[in-house]
Each structure stands twice: as structure tokens, then as C-alpha cells.
Amino acid sequence: xxxxxxxxxxxxxxxxxxxxxxxxxxxxxxxxxxxxxxxxxxxxxxxxxxxxxxxxxxxxxxxxxxxxxxxxxxxxxxxxxxxxxxxxxxxxxxxxxxxxxxxxxxxxxxxxxxxxxxxxxxxxxxxxxxxxxxxxxxxxxxxxxxxxxxxxxxxxxxxxxxxxxxxxxxxxxxxxxxxxxxxxxxxxxxxxxxxxxxxxxxxxxxxxxxxxxxxxxxxxxxxxxxxxxxxxxxxxxxxxxxxxxxxxxxxxxxxxxxxxxxxxxxxxxxxxxxxxxxxxxxxxxxxxxxxxxxxxxxxxxxxxxxxxxxxxxxxxxxxxxxxxxxxxxxxxxxxxxxxxxxxxxxx
Amino acid sequence: xxxxxxxxxxxxxxxxxxxxxxxxxxxxxxxxxxxxxxxxxxxxxxxxxxxxxxxxxxxxxxxxxxxxxxxxxxxxxxxxxxxxxxxxxxxxxxxxxxxxxxxxxxxxxxxxxxxxxxxxxxxxxxxxxxxxxxxxxxxxxxxxxxxxxxxxxxxxxxxxxxxxxxxxxxxxxxxxxxxxxxxxxxxxxxx
Numbered sequence: 001x002x003x004x005x006x007x008x009x010x011x012x013x014x015x016x017x018x019x020x021x022x023x024x025x026x027x028x029x030x031x032x033x034x035x036x037x038x039x040x041x042x043x044x045x046x047x048x049x050x051x052x053x054x055x056x057x058x059x060x061x062x063x064x065x066x067x068x069x070x071x072x073x074x075x076x077x078x079x080x081x082x083x084x085x086x087x088x089x090x091x092x093x094x095x096x097x098x099x100x101x102x103x104x105x106x107x108x109x110x111x112x113x114x115x116x117x118x119x120x121x122x123x124x125x126x127x128x129x130x131x132x133x134x135x136x137x138x139x140x141x142x143x144x145x146x147x148x149x150x151x152x153x154x155x156x157x158x159x160x161x162x163x164x165x166x167x168x169x170x171x172x173x174x175x176x177x178x179x180x181x182x183x184x185x186x187x188x189x190x191x192x193x194x195x196x197x198x199x200x201x202x203x204x205x206x207x208x209x210x211x212x213x214x215x216x217x218x219x220x221x222x223x224x225x226x227x228x229x230x231x232x233x234x235x236x237x238x239x240x241x242x243x244x245x246x247x248x249x250x251x252x253x254x255x256x257x258x259x260x261x262x263x264x265x266x267x268x269x270x271x272x273x274x275x276x277x278x279x280x281x282x283x284x285x286x287x288x289x290x291x292x293x294x295x296x297x298x299x300x301x302x303x304x305x306x307x308x309x310x311x312x313x314x315x316x317x318x319x320x321x322x323x324x325x326x327x328x329x330x331x332x333x334x335x336x337x338x339x340x341x342x343x344x345x346x347x
Numbered sequence: 348x349x350x351x352x353x354x355x356x357x358x359x360x361x362x363x364x365x366x367x368x369x370x371x372x373x374x375x376x377x378x379x380x381x382x383x384x385x386x387x388x389x390x391x392x393x394x395x396x397x398x399x400x401x402x403x404x405x406x407x408x409x410x411x412x413x414x415x416x417x418x419x420x421x422x423x424x425x426x427x428x429x430x431x432x433x434x435x436x437x438x439x440x441x442x443x444x445x446x447x448x449x450x451x452x453x454x455x456x457x458x459x460x461x462x463x464x465x466x467x468x469x470x471x472x473x474x475x476x477x478x479x480x481x482x483x484x485x486x487x488x489x490x491x492x493x494x495x496x497x498x499x500x501x502x503x504x505x506x507x508x509x510x511x512x513x514x515x516x517x518x519x520x521x522x523x524x525x526x527x528x529x530x531x532x533x534x535x536x537x538x
Binding site for chain 1: 379380383386402403406407409410413414415418421422425426503
């Protein structure tokens with residue numbers, strides 16, 4: 001073997017193994033997010049929720065998976081077959097790809113490798129932009145599904161989702177910009193390290209955090225912004241014509257996207273995998289990270305159980321006339337504050 | 348197989364993606380499918396930027412062209428085209444196109460291979476955070492002097508500095524052009 005290539009092979013192998021672990025974790029996370037959501041909503045509505053399959057209904061996700069797997073895959077005659085197959089694949093791929101840059105712990109020493117092992121698949125100087133870029137693909141999965149289904153409900157659902165995601169993407173990007181300006185880096189790991197050394201950014205960017213949370217809910221098409229699948233108006237929106245595993249792929253993509261925006265909220269505003277003033281080993285980092293993601297998922301479910309759905313025109317007005325101007329004000333205010341701070345106005 | 352071979356392999360795949368996507372755009376029988384091929388082509392171009400070490404540019408390419416412009420194109424088609432409408436067959440001018448384009452491709456290829464391309468050191472930007480000697484730093488307008496050494500800035504900071512100094516005029520003119528387009532769109536929409 002050419003000695004020149006050996007490190008390259010090891011780097012590739014390491015990336016593949018880390019990727020496999022993350023994908024496995026995301027699929028498990030998806031399965032238990034559905035269980036978690038049902039349990040929490042049931043509690044909020046004074047019901048028991050899933051409790052038959054296994055202890056506390058813990059085997060329900062497995063039963064669901066088995067059911068979806070054995071369902072007949074119906075392909076309506078009038079669909080555009082190629083795009084009909086492609087759409088759920090795009091949704092799922094994009095959802096998984098986005099997680100690649102999320103740091104889950106400090107780089108750690110390991111016995112089988114020189115140097116430190118990055119916890120997280122990759123970290124590079126434009127990681128945050130990569131995440132935004134990859135998630136901008138997500139709109140295609142939904143819009144194409146709506147179009148290829150050749151069904152008016154699906155088409156309207158797909159168009160709504162597309163318009164909604166593009167509108168809220170802007171405000172989301174601008175809300176993150178404040179964080180980037182303060183830290184001076186687009187690498188998520190560096191943003192977390194900065195927060196470890198200074199203070200959680202939610203304290204410096206409260207408005208940015210609120211805007212991020214609202215746009216994150218809209219970007220993942222969750223209640224109260226779940227217009228694309230408003231069942232009273234659109235049956236099930238863009239995935240009306242999908243059954244079995246293809247439907248499951250959309251479902252998975254939605255929950256994995258939720259996990260990703262929760263992880264991103266933790267990394268950007270809530271100190272990532274760190275706790276203030278405590279230095280933890282790698283499994284401690286991981287536990288803190290998981291705790292923050294679960295807390296985020298709880299907020300998602302809480303909001304869904306509490307808020308009624310918005311009307312479509314209200315949604316667009318809110319995005320363009322309230323969130324976007326607010327996020328621009330936030331960016332300008334951050335810039336002014338930074339300039340004053342750097343010139344020593346605050347001592 | 349060295350690291351350079353791997354880079355060349357990636358380059359080949361990305362070039363094939365962008366060219367194949369471009370072929371798909373002109374060969375597809377429905378305008379909707381054409382638009383989808385265009386997205387593939389954009390992704391290929393973004394990949395080419397990555398092989399050149401311009402990750403920031405690649406991500407912006409995806410954000411702007413894939414995330415925004417292509418979505419706009421697809422929306423325009425979805426809202427105007429008769430959904431699942433008739434296919435548009437080829438117009439029978441393939442032969443003519445081949446005759447006209449062959450010399451053009453030949454000339455472009457000849458020019459591309461023989462031209463004396465100005466190679467700037469910036470084209471192979473060293474990894475950010477490295478310190479380099481004064482000679483290399485002179486070719487990198489964004490290099491920061493820290494003590495005796497010169498520090499290579501990360502690509503984003505580098506791009507920002509170059510846009511705001513060397514290419515300031517062009518940068519501002521482009522933003523005015525975009526503003527004019529925006530105002531124009533609003534005027535047309537109000538009529």
C-alpha cells in the first residue's frame with residue numbers, strides 16, 4: 001500500500017464510522033421522539049398515552065415501524081413516478097446531512113489515534129453556513145412531493161410549505177447572524193468554545209434566540225405553523241398520496257429536522273454540550289448535549305399541545321412584517337453594541 | 348493513489364455532475380424536469396468550488412442558487428404551467444445545433460488549454476490559521492501581520508477583506524443593480 005494514502009484511508013474510515021453512529025442515533029432518536037411526543041401530549045390532555053406495547057408503551061415505535069414496513073406501497077396511476085420516488089429520499093437525506101456539523105463534545109484523546117478525536121462528524125470554518133445551505137434543500141423534498149402527486153391538495157400543501165420555508169429561512173439566517181458577529185466564527189465548535197469561555201449567548205442575544213425558536217418551528221413545519229398539512233383544509237398536504245415506508249421517510253425527516261434545530265439552538269445559544277463552570281469528560285458532554293436536545297423537543301411538543309394553528313395569510317404577514325424587521329433590528333443593534341464594546345465604551 | 352489523485356477524482360465527479368446537469372436541462376422534455384436538472388448542475392458547481400478550497404463560496408452557491416433561485420423557478424413553473432401538461436418534443440434542430448457548436452467547443456477547448464492563465468497564489472490558499480513567510484503573504488491581501496509571522500486568515504475573513512478593499516467599487520455597483528431590480532419588480536407588481 002502506498003504510505004502516502006494511509007492517513008487518508010483512516011480519515012475516511014473514521015468519518016464513515018462516525019456517520020453510521022450518528023445515523024443510527026438519529027433513527028433511534030426519531031423513533032423515541034414520536035413516543036415522547038405522544039406521552040407528553042397525553043399528559044397535557046389528561047390521558048395515559050401509549051401504554052400497551054411494552055412497559056410504558058416503550059415498544060410502540062418498533063410496532064409502528066413494523067406496521068409501516070409491511071404496508072402496501074400504493075403508487076397512484078397519474079403520479080410522475082421518478083419525482084414521486086425522489087421526493088421522500090431528498091427529504092430524508094437532507095435531514096440526516098444537516099446533523100453532520102453538530103458538535104456533541106470537546107475533542108477527546110483516544111487510544112487508537114494520534115491527536116484528538118472530534119466528537120461530531122465534521123467541523124470546518126463555514127459549518128454553520130453549510131447547515132443553512134443543506135437545509136435549504138429540504139423545501140425540494142416537500143415541494144416535489146406535492147407536485148409529483150398530481151393531486152390538488154398535495155400541490156397546495158407543497159406550495160405552501162415552499163413559500164413558508166423560504167420566508168422563514170431569511171429571518172432564521174439573520175437571527176443567527178448576531179451570534180456569528182459576536183463570536184467572529186462560523187464554526188459551531190468555536191461558537192460553543194466561546195460560550196464556555198464567556199457566557200451563554202442567549203443572554204447576549206435574547207431577541208435573536210426568540211426569533212430563532214419561532215423560525216425553527218416554522219422551518220420544521222410544526223404546529224402552530226403546520227399549514228402544509230392542515231388536515232381540515234388539505235387532508236394531509238404534500239404527503240397525501242404517500243403510504244408505507246415512503247410516508248415514513250417524510251415522517252422521519254420531519255422529526256430528525258426537529259432534533260437538528262434543537263441541537264443547533266443548544267450549540268448557538270445555550271452553550272452547546274457545556275455547562276457553565278464545569279469541565280466534564282466526553283460522556284458528560286454527551287449527556288449535557290442530549291439533555292438540552294430533549295428539553296428542546298419538550299418545548300416543541302408543549303407548543304403543539306398549547307397553540308392553535310395560524311391562518312396562512314397571518315403566517316406570511318408574521319414572517320415578513322414582524323420577524324424579518326425584528327431580526328434586521330437585532331443585527332444592527334448587535335453591530336452597534338459590538339462597535340461600542342470594542343472601543344471600550346462599556347469600560 | 349495520493350491525495351492529489353483523490354482531489355482529481357472528486358473534481359471529475361463534480362465536473363460530470365455540473366456538465367451532466369447542464370445536458371439534462373437542454374435535453375429534458377418538460378420544463379419542470381429541466382429545472383430539476385439545473386439544480387443538479389448548480390450542486391456540481393458548488394462541488395467544484397470545494398475542490399478549489401473555497402468552501403464559503405460553495406455554501407453561498409448552494410444557498411443562493413439552489414435554496415432561492417431554483418425554488419423561484421420551480422414555483423413559477425408550478426403556478427403557470429398546466430400541471431402534468433403535455434410534453435414538449437424536440438424541435439428537430441439537433442443536427443443544426445451540432446454543426447454550429449462543434450467549432451465553438453473546439454475553439455473554446457483550444458483557447459482554454461493554450462491560454463496563459465494568470466495563477467495567483469491566492470488560488471491555493473493555505474489552511475487558515477497557518478503562519479507563512481513574507482513572500483507568500485504578499486500575494487494574500489488578507490494576511491494579517493502578527494509579530495514576525497504572517498497569519499493566513501480563514502477564507503470568509505479573507506473574502507470579506509478583499510471585497511471591501513480591492514473590489515469595493517464592483518461590490519457596491521452590484522448592490523445598486525440588485526436594488527434597482529428590487530424597485531423595478533415592485534413597480535411592475537403595482538401596475
